[in-house]
Amino acid sequence: GKRQPFASYRSPFHLRWVGKRRLSAPREPCRPRRTALRSTPTSNHVGPHAHGALVAEHQQACGGSSLLARSGSIVRSLVCFASLLASLLAHAIALVRFQHEPSLPDAMDPPTPHSSQEMRRAKLEGIRNREETRHKKERLFLMLTQKLSQKYSSPKQRTLNRKIKGMVRDFVDNSGAGVSDSGLADLENEVRAAAEGSLPPVAAPAATTSSAAPAEAVAEAAPEAAQPDPADVDLGINEWNMLDMYNTITHEEEQKKAIIARKAEQAAFAKHLAGTSNARDMEEATEKAEMEKYLEEQARLTNVWRTQQKKSRAKRHAVAVEERQVRAQQIKDTNSRRKAEFDKRRAEEMEEIRRCKDAIQFTRDEEARKRREEHERLKKILIENQIENAKRAEVAKEEAAEDVRLMEEYKAKLEREDLERKRAFEKRMERYEAYGRLWADKGAGKKQREEELRIERVILREAKKKEDADIERERRDKEYLRTTALSIAASNKNLMEEKRRRMKEEHDASMIYAMSFRGEGEQYVAAERARAAARREEAKKHAAFLKEQIEGDRQRRQAVEMSDAERSVNREVLRKVKEDPEMVSRIQARLTYERPAAQKVSNIFL
Known part of the structure; x- marks a missing residue:
C-alpha cells in the first residue's frame, strides 16, 4: 500500500514527543522514518524514492554527456558509488544525532494523569x-x-x-x-x-450531711462565706449530671473540630486537584492549537515535496529508459559470454566425470580383488585351526585317560593301606580283650565288674524313668499345642464372623444414613433457622433489658447527690463549668429537653 507521511500518526505519545522536539529544535519537512535519505546532514529530506533520485543525481554529476561512456567507465562508477556511500553515512549520522538529542527538562513537561x-x-x-x-x-x-x-x-x-x-x-x-x-x-x-506532693482526699461518711460537720470546719469556712467558691454555688442541677453533660459537650466539640479540619483538608485537596485539572486542560488546548498549526505546515511541506517528487520521477524515468536500453545490451552480451563459458565448463566437467568414473571403477575392482584374496586367506586359516583343534583334542583325551589311571592306582593304594591298618587294630584289640577277660574272671576285677553292673542297672532304671517322663511331657506339650491351636482357630473364626457382622451392620447403617441424610439435613436447617430466630428474640429481650437497666441507672444517677469528698475532688472541673455561663446554659438546655414521654432526661444516653 501507499506509505503515509509521519505526521498522519496521531498517538498521544507521538504528540507529546513532537511538542518537545518542536520546542528544542526547528522541524524539518515530514518524511517517512528509516527510509528517507539526504545527501548532507543539512539538506532537505526526500521521500521514499530518494535512493533512485540520488543515484541519478550522482550519475549526472559524475558522468558526461555520453551514456555509453558513463556506463563503461569503471573509475567513474566507483567514484559515484563512493559518493553514494558517503551520503548514506552522513544521513545515518544525522539520524542518530536527531534521535539522541536531549529532550526538554521535566519542569517544562505538562502534567500528565500519571x-x-x-x-x-x-x-x-x-x-x-x-x-x-x-x-x-x-x-x-x-x-x-x-x-x-x-x-x-x-x-x-x-x-x-x-x-x-x-x-x-x-x-x-x-x-x-x-x-x-x-x-x-x-x-x-x-x-x-x-x-x-498531693494531699489525700477528705473522707466524709456517707450518712454525714453538711449540718453534721465538725465545728472546726464550720469555723474555717465562716471567713470565706462572704466570697463563696463558684464550685459550691447551687444552680439547681445535679452535679453528676452536670459533669456528664460537660464531658459529652466537650467530646462533641472535639469531634466537630476534627470533622471541620477533615473537611477543610478535603476542600484544599479538591481545590488543588481542580487547579491541576484546569492547568492540564489549558496546556492540552495550547498543545492542540500548536499541533494543528504544525499539521498545516506539514501538509504544505508535503505538497511541495510531492511536486518535487513528480519532477524527480519524470527525470528518473527518462534516465531509467536510457539505462534500460544499455542494460538490455549488457545483459545480451553477458548471456552470450555466459553461454560460451557454460558450454566450455560443461565439456570440462563431463571429461572430469568420465575420469572420476574410471577411477571409481578401478578402485572398486581393486577392493573386490583384495576381498577375494582375504577370503581365501581366512579360509585357509580356518582349515589349519580345525586341524590344530583336532590334534589338541586328541592330546587332551590322552592326558585325561592318564589322569584316570593315576587316580585309580592312588585309590587302590589308599584302600590297601586302610585295610592293613584295620587288620592291625583288630589284632591289637583281640589281644587287649584276652587280657581283660583273664583279669575279670580270675582276678580282683570280678567284684568290681559286679559292682559296676549293679550301678549300671540302677542308672538304666533311672534313665528309663526319665525317658518315660520326657515322653509323657512331650505328649502333654503336643496335646497342649494342638488344643491351643484349635482354640485359636475357633477364636479367629469367631472374630472374623464378628468382623463381617459388624461391617455388614456398618454398611447397613451407612446406607440408612445416606438414604435419610437429605431429610435430616432439611430438618437440621429448619431447626437451625428456628434456633437463630430464638437467639434473635433473646437478643432483643436482652437489649430491652439492658435499655431498662441503662434508664434505671440514669434515673438513679440523677437522684444521687455528690458528697463533700467527691465535690473536693471534682472542684476544679465544677468551678470551670460554673464560671462559664454559656456552658451552663447549654447544659441546662440539654438536661431540660422535652422527650415524647414528657420525661426530662439527659441526651447523653439517647
Whole structure:
C-alpha cells in the first residue's frame, strides 16, 4: 500500500514527543522514518524514492554527456558509488544525532494523569501516615496512663489521676516520632513527685450531711462565706449530671473540630486537584492549537515535496529508459559470454566425470580383488585351526585317560593301606580283650565288674524313668499345642464372623444414613433457622433489658447527690463549668429537653 507521511500518526505519545522536539529544535519537512535519505546532514529530506533520485543525481554529476561512456567507465562508477556511500553515512549520522538529542527538562513537561495520580497517592499516603501516628500516640497515652495510675494512684484519687493524665498527654504530644527511655524515666519521676506532693482526699461518711460537720470546719469556712467558691454555688442541677453533660459537650466539640479540619483538608485537596485539572486542560488546548498549526505546515511541506517528487520521477524515468536500453545490451552480451563459458565448463566437467568414473571403477575392482584374496586367506586359516583343534583334542583325551589311571592306582593304594591298618587294630584289640577277660574272671576285677553292673542297672532304671517322663511331657506339650491351636482357630473364626457382622451392620447403617441424610439435613436447617430466630428474640429481650437497666441507672444517677469528698475532688472541673455561663446554659438546655414521654432526661444516653 501507499506509505503515509509521519505526521498522519496521531498517538498521544507521538504528540507529546513532537511538542518537545518542536520546542528544542526547528522541524524539518515530514518524511517517512528509516527510509528517507539526504545527501548532507543539512539538506532537505526526500521521500521514499530518494535512493533512485540520488543515484541519478550522482550519475549526472559524475558522468558526461555520453551514456555509453558513463556506463563503461569503471573509475567513474566507483567514484559515484563512493559518493553514494558517503551520503548514506552522513544521513545515518544525522539520524542518530536527531534521535539522541536531549529532550526538554521535566519542569517544562505538562502534567500528565500519571503525575496527578502520583500527587494524589502521595497526599493519601501522608493522610494515612498522620492517622497512624495519631492512633499510635493515643494507644501510648492510654497505656502510660493506665500503668502510672495503677502504680502511683488509686481510683479514688481523681485529682491525682487528672494530673497524671495531663502529664502523660503533654509527654505524648511533645514526644514527636519516637519515645526514649530517658523521657519515660523523666515522666515517671514527675508523676512520682506529684503523687508524693498531693494531699489525700477528705473522707466524709456517707450518712454525714453538711449540718453534721465538725465545728472546726464550720469555723474555717465562716471567713470565706462572704466570697463563696463558684464550685459550691447551687444552680439547681445535679452535679453528676452536670459533669456528664460537660464531658459529652466537650467530646462533641472535639469531634466537630476534627470533622471541620477533615473537611477543610478535603476542600484544599479538591481545590488543588481542580487547579491541576484546569492547568492540564489549558496546556492540552495550547498543545492542540500548536499541533494543528504544525499539521498545516506539514501538509504544505508535503505538497511541495510531492511536486518535487513528480519532477524527480519524470527525470528518473527518462534516465531509467536510457539505462534500460544499455542494460538490455549488457545483459545480451553477458548471456552470450555466459553461454560460451557454460558450454566450455560443461565439456570440462563431463571429461572430469568420465575420469572420476574410471577411477571409481578401478578402485572398486581393486577392493573386490583384495576381498577375494582375504577370503581365501581366512579360509585357509580356518582349515589349519580345525586341524590344530583336532590334534589338541586328541592330546587332551590322552592326558585325561592318564589322569584316570593315576587316580585309580592312588585309590587302590589308599584302600590297601586302610585295610592293613584295620587288620592291625583288630589284632591289637583281640589281644587287649584276652587280657581283660583273664583279669575279670580270675582276678580282683570280678567284684568290681559286679559292682559296676549293679550301678549300671540302677542308672538304666533311672534313665528309663526319665525317658518315660520326657515322653509323657512331650505328649502333654503336643496335646497342649494342638488344643491351643484349635482354640485359636475357633477364636479367629469367631472374630472374623464378628468382623463381617459388624461391617455388614456398618454398611447397613451407612446406607440408612445416606438414604435419610437429605431429610435430616432439611430438618437440621429448619431447626437451625428456628434456633437463630430464638437467639434473635433473646437478643432483643436482652437489649430491652439492658435499655431498662441503662434508664434505671440514669434515673438513679440523677437522684444521687455528690458528697463533700467527691465535690473536693471534682472542684476544679465544677468551678470551670460554673464560671462559664454559656456552658451552663447549654447544659441546662440539654438536661431540660422535652422527650415524647414528657420525661426530662439527659441526651447523653439517647
